[in-house]
Amino acid sequence: MDVLLDNLDLYGPGFLNTVELFLISAVGSLVLGTILAMLRVAPVPVMRAMGTAYVTIVRNTPLTLVFFFFALAFPALGIVTADTFGGSAASLFYTAALFALTLYTAAFVCEVVRAGINTVPVGQAEASRALGLTFGQMLGSVVLPQATRAVVPPMMSTMIALLKNTTIAAGFSVFQAGSISANLAERGENQLIGLLWVAGFFVVLVIPMTLLQRSLEKRWSIAR
Amino acid sequence: MSSVLFDVPGPRARLRHRLYAAIGILVLVAAIGFVLYRFADTGQFEGRKWSWLEYKNIQLTLGEALLNTLKAFALGAVFALLFGAIFAAGQLSDHKVIRVPSMVVVELFRAVPLVVLIFVFHYGVSLGSPLYSVVLGLTLYNGSVLAEVFRAGVLSLPRGQSEAAYAVGMRKTQVMRHVLLPQAVRAMLPAIISQLVVLLKDTALGFLITYDELLDFARDIGSQFQFGRPLVPVTIIVAAVYISMCLLLTWLATYLEKRSRRDKKVIALEKKPAEDVVAAAV
Numbered sequence: 001m002d003v004l005l006d007n008l009d010l011y012g013p014g015f016l017n018t019v020e021l022f023l024i025s026a027v028g029s030l031v032l033g034t035i036l037a038m039l040r041v042a043p044v045p046v047m048r049a050m051g052t053a054y055v056t057i058v059r060n061t062p063l064t065l066v067f068f069f070f071a072l073a074f075p076a077l078g079i080v081t082a083d084t085f086g087g088s089a090a091s092l093f094y095t096a097a098l099f100a101l102t103l104y105t106a107a108f109v110c111e112v113v114r115a116g117i118n119t120v121p122v123g124q125a126e127a128s129r130a131l132g133l134t135f136g137q138m139l140g141s142v143v144l145p146q147a148t149r150a151v152v153p154p155m156m157s158t159m160i161a162l163l164k165n166t167t168i169a170a171g172f173s174v175f176q177a178g179s180i181s182a183n184l185a186e187r188g189e190n191q192l193i194g195l196l197w198v199a200g201f202f203v204v205l206v207i208p209m210t211l212l213q214r215s216l217e218k219r220w221s222i223a224r
Numbered sequence: 225m226s227s228v229l230f231d232v233p234g235p236r237a238r239l240r241h242r243l244y245a246a247i248g249i250l251v252l253v254a255a256i257g258f259v260l261y262r263f264a265d266t267g268q269f270e271g272r273k274w275s276w277l278e279y280k281n282i283q284l285t286l287g288e289a290l291l292n293t294l295k296a297f298a299l300g301a302v303f304a305l306l307f308g309a310i311f312a313a314g315q316l317s318d319h320k321v322i323r324v325p326s327m328v329v330v331e332l333f334r335a336v337p338l339v340v341l342i343f344v345f346h347y348g349v350s351l352g353s354p355l356y357s358v359v360l361g362l363t364l365y366n367g368s369v370l371a372e373v374f375r376a377g378v379l380s381l382p383r384g385q386s387e388a389a390y391a392v393g394m395r396k397t398q399v400m401r402h403v404l405l406p407q408a409v410r411a412m413l414p415a416i417i418s419q420l421v422v423l424l425k426d427t428a429l430g431f432l433i434t435y436d437e438l439l440d441f442a443r444d445i446g447s448q449f450q451f452g453r454p455l456v457p458v459t460i461i462v463a464a465v466y467i468s469m470c471l472l473l474t475w476l477a478t479y480l481e482k483r484s485r486r487d488k489k490v491i492a493l494e495k496k497p498a499e500d501v502v503a504a505a506v
Contacts, residue, residue, distance in 0.1 A: 060470035062428035192348030
């Protein structure tokens with residue numbers, strides 16, 4: 001308990017930064033992932049190929065490698081450097097972490113959205129077209145309400161994974177929950193107890209989300 | 225071909241699609257061109273930055289790094305499958321004394337980020353060699369996920385299977401071993417393999433605790449001045465290695481899924497199509 005109470009100035013900002021990283025990259029990956037899913041179901045073959053290529057490459061790359069690329073290799077290309085952020089290396093690493101998390105998670109969001117759209121039977125859309133609904137009406141009143149049921153539970157799993165993945169930033173100079181223990185070591189505190197507190201907080205954050213996800217999954221699973 | 229969202233295109237829609245295709249190709253070419261321009265501009269194509277590939281010693285180190293990655297993967301996979309099987313059996317047990325603790329263990333290890341788990345073993349408990357911490361972390365996390373996969377597989381089998389087995393006089397372990405598990409494993413094989421892909425990718429976390437695997441190799445070579453700090457080339461090579469290893473495993477999963485769909489012996493699970501399970505594995 002002492003390790004936690006004596007170092008609240010580490011735990012507080014650490015978990016705040018984790019939540020901040022999570023929220024920004026969650027919004028980013030939801031937007032990018034939906035765009036990618038649109039590409040993947042588009043009637044134009046070139047667009048489908050682009051979406052598929054992105055998802056295949058990113059899904060099979062370790063997130064640590066994506067972090068490695070954006071934090072260390074990308075600045076070598078000279079598009080953005082520490083100077084872009086007024087010479088602050090910390091904001092460069094922070095932005096790198098945001099990009100890595102967003103681009104990586106977007107591939108998984110895309111797959112969830114695509115799988116959700118595919119669960120809607122073709123007959124539903126054909127029937128709505130036959131009734132003379134416009135594309136927007138069909139999407140809004142027929143396809144999306146049904147797809148949402150299939151999308152939300154796996155999307156929550158993806159977001160839980162994203163929350164846990166933010167800790168990888170610990171290896172790339174971004175201060176968040178994963179890097180609390182390294183800072184504790186500098187203060188000469190017991191690292192094991194410090195880390196167990198971090199793990200405990202994650203359990204508290206993640207388990208309610210998992211329970212909610214499971215109850216939604218159960219409630220929304222409909223026999224087709 | 226009619227899909228959910230789009231009707232079969234008529235002449236005007238086909239024209240519009242061609243326009244979209246042209247715009248798509250333009251955007252793609254522009255993006256690739258920009259990347260190539262930045263590469264050329266910052267000298268990523270210089271011979272010096274790629275020359276490290278020609279050194280025998282460096283090739284050997286790359287081989288060693290790859291072996292270390294595969295070693296962590298192989299050990300982690302074997303132990304995770306064992307852990308998963310044991311805890312799935314525990315979760316399905318009729319005795320509350322076994323069932324509840326197994327569920328708690330599985331939930332706990334699934335909720336804690338793998339990085340934090342590995343840090344606990346490496347910095348908290350000081351297990352010594354980074355390999356131990358990586359393998360232990362991979363085992364506990366992926367084992368817990370696999371336990372859920374096994375459990376879902378057994379539960380999704382039709383009730384008649386176990387009822388028939390009990391009716392012919394089998395005991396509980398016999399029902400599980402001879403009837404339920406073989407069918408569940410076959411049905412869940414794609415999901416199991418896609419979890420192994422996740423495990424393979426997660427070996428890269430060893431980089432954070434200085435386990436000398438592929439990413440560690442990339443950092444070593446990337447910081448060498450004699451090759452002009454070739455971080456970008458080395459990242460590309462390492463990424464290519466990871467992607468091809470994962471794709472091989474993914475293709476195996478797709479192949480097995482296709483084969484099992486043809487195979488009459490496998491019971492089709494109506495609830496969880498393998499694709500969804502695969503998509504959920506992050």
